[in-house]
Amino acid sequence: MGLLGVAIPSRYDIIIDMRLVKEHDEILRRRLKPFDFEDPVMDPHELVAGMQAIRKEFGGVGLAANQVGIDARVIVIGMGSFESEGTEEFETAYFNPVVKSIMQGEIKMIEGCLSFPDLFIEIKRKQNLVMSWQDADQKQWGERFGGMVSRILQHELDHLDGVVFTQRAQHHALDKARKNRKLTQRRRKRLDRAI
Numbered sequence: 001m002g003l004l005g006v007a008i009p010s011r012y013d014i015i016i017d018m019r020l021v022k023e024h025d026e027i028l029r030r031r032l033k034p035f036d037f038e039d040p041v042m043d044p045h046e047l048v049a050g051m052q053a054i055r056k057e058f059g060g061v062g063l064a065a066n067q068v069g070i071d072a073r074v075i076v077i078g079m080g081s082f083e084s085e086g087t088e089e090f091e092t093a094y095f096n097p098v099v100k101s102i103m104q105g106e107i108k109m110i111e112g113c114l115s116f117p118d119l120f121i122e123i124k125r126k127q128n129l130v131m132s133w134q135d136a137d138q139k140q141w142g143e144r145f146g147g148m149v150s151r152i153l154q155h156e157l158d159h160l161d162g163v164v165f166t167q168r169a170q171h172h173a174l175d176k177a178r179k180n181r182k183l184t185q186r187r188r189k190r191l192d193r194a195i
């Protein structure tokens with residue numbers, strides 16, 4: 001299977017060609033540069049539109065800019081019911097996020113990553129997170145996050161530092177996830193042959 005691209009007509013009638021970067025790409029291991037509003041890699045609103053489109057196309061809840069091949073500290077997230085005609089409760093973008101504090105206990109949760117298809121790993125992360133960031137209009141924000149949003153943000157913040165979720169996993173959890181991925185992919189091949 002080739003990589004899927006999404007063409008987004010922009011306000012300036014430029015077609016943005018973004019592709020989802022897969023697990024062995026070097027850019028996923030790179031610490032990303034701050035998004036420079038004075039000299040932007042691309043229009044911040046177009047970047048958000050493109051990243052959100054890719055995230056939704058692949059059914060994810062979060063995406064970092066290096067996952068679409070862009071070296072800038074930008075995260076998009078979106079959550080809600082994917083089943084109900086793509087309606088979502090909310091979607092947000094975070095430019096140049098800075099973690100102010102990260103706290104309270106450790107919670108185990110199963111995570112996936114759009115750059116690692118079919119790999120679902122149990123990972124321990126902190127419960128709460130206080131973060132400041134800029135929006136696409138360079139306005140400054142700050143908030144305390146818990147629950148799913150805190151979990152998604154911690155995963156995406158790692159991406160901005162060139163850290164992928166397999167590096168956060170304990171050995172046995174990663175082994176188990178890799179075995180399950182093989183089973184899933186084998187099962188899918190059998191199904192493809194059966195159709």
Ligand SMILES: [Zn+2]
Nearest residue numbers: 112113114115
């Ligand atoms: Zn990821």
